[in-house]
Amino acid sequence: MSQIKADMLTFGYEGSPENVFEDVCFTLDTDWKLGLIGRNGKGKTTLLRLLTGELKGRGVLTKSVPVAYFPYTLTREQMSLTGAEIAEDIRKDCEIWRVICELSELEEDAEILYRPFDTLSWGQRTKLLLAVLFSGENDFLLIDEPTNHLDGAARENVRRYLSEKKGFILVSHDRDLLDACTDHILVLNRSTISVQSGNFSLWQENKERQDRSAEAENEKHRRQITKLQKSAKRTSEWADRNESTKIGFDPVKEHDRCISARSYIGAKTKKLQSRAKNTQKRIEREIERQEGLLQDIEEIKSLKMAPLTHHKETVVDINGLTLRYSDAAAPVCRELRFDIKQGERVALDGANGCGKSTLMGAVLQKAGLAERDDSLVCEGTLQTASGLVISYVPQDTSDLRGSIKEFCMERGLDLSLFCTVLKYLDIGRERLSGDISDFSAGQKKKVLIGASLLTPAHLYIWDEPLNFVDIISRMQIEALINTFRPTMLFAEHDKRFRENIATKTVYMSR
Numbered sequence: 382m383s384q385i386k387a388d389m390l391t392f393g394y395e396g397s398p399e400n401v402f403e404d405v406c407f408t409l410d411t412d413w414k415l416g417l418i419g420r421n422g423k424g425k426t427t428l429l430r431l432l433t434g435e436l437k438g439r440g441v442l443t444k445s446v447p448v449a450y451f452p453y454t455l456t457r458e459q460m461s462l463t464g465a466e467i468a469e470d471i472r473k474d475c476e477i478w479r480v481i482c483e484l485s486e487l488e489e490d491a492e493i494l495y496r497p498f499d500t501l502s503w504g505q506r507t508k509l510l511l512a513v514l515f516s517g518e519n520d521f522l523l524i525d526e527p528t529n530h531l532d533g534a535a536r537e538n539v540r541r542y543l544s545e546k547k548g549f550i551l552v553s554h555d556r557d558l559l560d561a562c563t564d565h566i567l568v569l570n571r572s573t574i575s576v577q578s579g580n581f582s583l584w585q586e587n588k589e590r591q592d593r594s595a596e597a598e599n600e601k602h603r604r605q606i607t608k609l610q611k612s613a614k615r616t617s618e619w620a621d622r623n624e625s626t627k628i629g630f631d632p633v634k635e636h637d638r639c640i641s642a643r644s645y646i647g648a649k650t651k652k653l654q655s656r657a658k659n660t661q662k663r664i665e666r667e668i669e670r671q672e673g674l675l676q677d678i679e680e681i682k683s684l685k686m687a688p689l690t691h692h693k694e695t696v697v698d699i700n701g702l703t704l705r706y707s708d709a710a711a712p713v714c715r716e717l718r719f720d721i722k723q724g725e726r727v728a729l730d731g732a733n734g735c736g737k738s739t740l741m742g743a744v745l746q747k748a749g750l751a752e753r754d755d756s757l758v759c760e761g762t763l764q765t766a767s768g769l770v771i772s773y774v775p776q777d778t779s780d781l782r783g784s785i786k787e788f789c790m791e792r793g794l795d796l797s798l799f800c801t802v803l804k805y806l807d808i809g810r811e812r813l814s815g816d817i818s819d820f821s822a823g824q825k826k827k828v829l830i831g832a833s834l835l836t837p838a839h840l841y842i843w844d845e846p847l848n849f850v851d852i853i854s855r856m857q858i859e860a861l862i863n864t865f866r867p868t869m870l871f872a873e874h875d876k877r878f879r880e881n882i883a884t885k886t887v888y889m890s891r
Contacts, residue, residue, distance in 0.1 A: 383410075383411045383444075383445040383446045383521075384408055384409065384410055384411065384445070385408070385409040385411060385432070385442075385443070385444040385445075385446075385521070386407070386408050386409075386441070386442070386443045386444075387405055387406055387407050387408075387440065387441070387442050387574075388406050388440055388441040388442075388443075389404045389405075389406060389439075389440040389441065390402055390404070390405045390406070390431070390438050390439070390440040390441070390442055391403055391404055391405075391438055391439040391440050392424075392427065392431060392436065392438030392439070397811075398811055399811065401423075401424040401427050402424060402427075402428070402438065402574070404440070405573070405574045406574075407567070407574050407575075407576050408576070409550075409565075409567070409576065411445075411446050411521045411548055412547050412548050413547070413548070413564060413565045414543075414546070414547050414548075414549060414551070414562060414563045414564045414565065415549065415550045415551065415563060415564075415565045415566070415567055416550075416551050416553065416559040416562070416563035416565070416566045416567065416580070416581060417429075417550050417551065417552045417566075417567045417569070418552075418554075418559070418566060418567075418568055418569070418581065418584075418851075418852060419568060419569030419570070419851065420569075420571075420807045420851045420853055420854070421807065421808075421821055421823030421824050421827065421849070421850065421851045421854065422807070422808070422809065422812065422821055422823070422824055423569040424569055425525075425552050425569060426525060426552070426821075428569070429450060429523045429525060429550065429552065432444065432448055432523060432550075433448055433450050433523065444521070446519060446520065446521045447519070447520050447521070448520060448521045448522070448523055449472075449514055449517060449520040449521075449522050449523065450522075450523045450525070451510060451511065451514045451522065451523065451524045451525060451527065452507075452510060452525065452526075452527075453471045453510055453513070453514075455467065455471075455498070459471075459498070460497075460498050460499040461497055461498070461499060462497065462498060463494065463495050463496060463497060463498065464493055464494040464495065464496065464498055464501070464509045465477055465480075465494040465495060467498055467509075467513075468480050468494070468509075468513045468516075471513065472513055472514075472516070472517060474517060475513060475516055475517070476516065477494065479516035480494065480509075480512045480513055480516045481494070481512075482516075483511070483512035483513075483515050483516055484508065484509070484512045486542055486545070487508045487511065487512060487538060487539070487542050488538055489505065489508045489509070489512075493505050493508075493509055494509070502733060502734070503530040503531060503535075503733055504531050504532065504535035504538075504733060507527060507528075507530075507531060507535070507539065508535075508538070508539070511524075511527060511539065511542070515546060520548075521548055521549065521550075522548060522549035522550070523549070523550050523552075524543075524549055524550065524551045524552065525552045526552055526553060526554070526849065527539055527543075527551075527553070528540075528553065528555055528558060528874070529848050529849065530733070530845075530848065531733070531874060532731065532732040532733040532735075532874055533730065533731075533732070533874055533876060534732055535732075535733070536555070536558070536874060536876075539558075540557065540558050540561050540562060541561075543558070543561075543562040544561045544562045546562075550567065551563060554823075554847070554849070554850060554851055554852050554855065554875075555875060556581055556582070556852060556855075556875075556877050557876055557877055559580060559581035560580045560581050560582050561580075563580050563581065564578070564579070564580065565577065565578055565579070566579065566580070566581060566583075566584040568584065568588075581852075683805075683860070683861070683864075684802065684805055684806075684834060684857065684858070684861045685834070685861075685865070686834045686835075686861065686865050686867060687837045688837065688838065688839070688841070688865060688866075688867035688868065689770055689837050689838055689839045690723065690839075691723060691766055691768075691769065691839045693723075693766040693767075694722055694723055695720050695721070695722050695723075695766070696721055696722070696723060696765065696766045696769055696839055696840050696868060697720060697721040697744060697763075697764070697765050697766070697840070697870070698720045698721075698762065698763075698764040698765075699717050699718060699719055699720065699761075699762065699763055699764075700718050700761060700762040701716055701717075701718060701760075701761035701762060702714075702716070702717040702718075702740075702743075702759065702760070702761035702762060702763050703715040703716060703717075703759075703760040703761055704736055704739050704740065704743060704757065704758070704759055704760075705757075705758045705760070706756050706757060706758070707755075707756045707757075707758055708756065713735075713736035713739045714735060714736035714739070714740065714889055714890075716761070717740070717761075717887070717889070719885070719887050721840070721868060721870055722868075723839075723868050724866055724868055724884075725868060725869075725884050725885055726862065726866075726867070726868070726869040726871070726882050726883050726884045726885070727869065727870050727871070727883070727884070727885045727886075727887060728871060728872070728873065728879045728882075728883035728885070728886045728887070729741075729870070729871070729872040729886075729887050729889060730872075730879070730886050730887065730888050730889065731888060731889035731890055732890070735889040735890055736889055737844070737872040737889060738776065738844055738872070739757070740889075741773075741842050741844055741870065741872070742754070742757070743757065743759055743763060744763070744765060744771075744842065744870065745771065745773060745842065747763050747764070747765045748765045748769045748771055750771050750773070766839070769839050769840060770837070770838045770839045770840070771838055771839070771840045771841070771842055772833045772836040772838035772840075772841045772842070773833070773841075773842045773843075773844075774829045774830060774833050774841075774842070774843040774844060774846045775829070775844055776844045776845045776848070778822065778825035778826060778828075778829065781817045781818065781820070781825050781828060781829075782816060782817055782818040783816065783817060783818075784814075784815075784816060784817070785799065785800065785803075785813050785814075785817065785828075788817060788828065788832075792832050792836075794832060794835050794836075795835070798835060799831060799832070799835060800813055802831040802834060802835060803827065803828065803831050805857075806827045806830070806831060806854055806857070807851075807853070807854065808820075808824055808827060808828075812824065821849070822848070822849035823849035823850045823851055823854075825849075826846060826847070826848060826849055826850050827850065827854065829846070830843075830846055830850075830858065834861070838867075839868060840868050840869070840870065841867050841868065841869045841870075841871070842869070842870045842871065843869065843870075843871040843872075843873070844871070844872055845872055845873055845874065846858075846871070846873065847873055847875050847878060855875065855878055858878075859878060859881050859882055862882045863881070863882060869882075871883075
């Protein structure tokens with residue numbers, strides 16, 4: 382068993398006002414199944430790049446084993462090669478028979494090795510690259526978001542596969558995947574890095590307990606500080622009042638007092654001032670003890686939305702709907718039957734390619750909120766209520782660019798309110814002044830979700846909104862939806878999120 386150690390590790394990107402990591406220390410065993418979690422932008426991918434040696438920080442980072450990183454970055458030329466050619470190209474010590482064995486464990490046919498890589502589905506590409514990754518020996522593996530864009534069946538396949546492996550760091554925002562595949566959690570907190578034994582659910586349970594304890598301890602210190610401050614103020618007032626009587630007195634009213642009392646009053650004042658000074662020192666000690674108690678507590682602020690109420694109970698009615706593209710031999714989906722009533726949150730569930738996004742696009746077209754696609758043929762009934770206002774979150778974020786101010790002007794959003802929503806979703810103030818194209822993938826998704834939350838609508842259509850979005854924000858959005866109960870049509874491969882908010886599920890197949 383080998384170890385990876387960080388000692389006083391510090392790293393910051395050039396031009397950034399703050400370091401990503403500041404004097405962090407941790408020790409990892411290379412046979413652990415380690416989950417890496419943290420808010421978007423906290424440095425998960427940066428840490429992996431430090432471990433690979435791609436980035437260099439200050440301090441000491443030692444590792445006695447080679448590391449390999451997933452996903453592999455493929456060039457345009459490599460994308461046109463077969464899987465076998467890519468395997469030998471990206472991993473020089475790769476033996477194809479080992480890759481075939483790993484593909485078998487992933488329940489994938491070895492014939493995908495001999496097809497051009499760019500003809501494979503997302504699930505097949507992920508499985509092929511995972512098989513290449515695990516075909517080596519003695520490497521410590523860094524696995525970054527392996528289930529993004531995968532459907533439920535492919536996710537379950539990858540989950541089962543990884544649960545039987547060891548010796549890796551897994552970055553994922555899928556709570557079920559982390560629970561099934563990890564035995565330790567490495568957490569990028571708000572101010573520190575910590576390592577804990579157990580899976581995600583155990584970490585979450587312990588974290589909530591620690592946060593409650595820290596908040597209770599903080600409240601106790603706060604009450605003590607308030608009490609001491611009142612005492613210090615009262616003692617100081619007594620000292621000032623006493624000092625004011627030292628010089629001058631009325632011999633009629635104060636017949637028992639003489640000039641010699643002056644020294645006594647001075648001594649008493651000095652004693653009171655000393656007591657006030659000691660109380661102030663106690664206040665400073667209490668404040669010092671209080672500092673740091675709440676530094677790693679995730680302050681999950683409540684979000685709000687304003688769904689509209691339509692005069693019709695049923696806002697979308699689908700009966701016997703078949704969708705096909707005019708140049709395709711087979712329909713994308715066929716004979717769909719369901720409706721969406723106000724207050725319902727309808728989840729579309731099915732494998733990649735079963736037509737979820739196509740169906741959402743057809744609803745948007747029918748409502749007159751998307752350009753008409755003449756190649757899409759609709760057979761059967763698709764009705765939307767008249768005057769339906771829809772807020773849409775697409776899968777793709779590649780078109781996002783420009784400043785937050787320009788984005789708000791384009792969408793008709795209140796800039797101040799939108800920035801507040803993004804800060805509640807943990808996008809830092811320093812990010813808000815930059816170009817959206819420089820945001821991380823998760824932060825770009827939050828921009829689209831934030832815009833949707835600020836858009837009053839009868840129906841919210843969200844197409845895989847949570848790709849790359851961190852776990853804490855997912856739970857934050859879950860709580861929001863369950864509180865305000867908007868009418869929704871959505872597709873999301875995060876099983877736990879889907880089960881927590883959906884009131885009805887429509888199963889689709891190719």
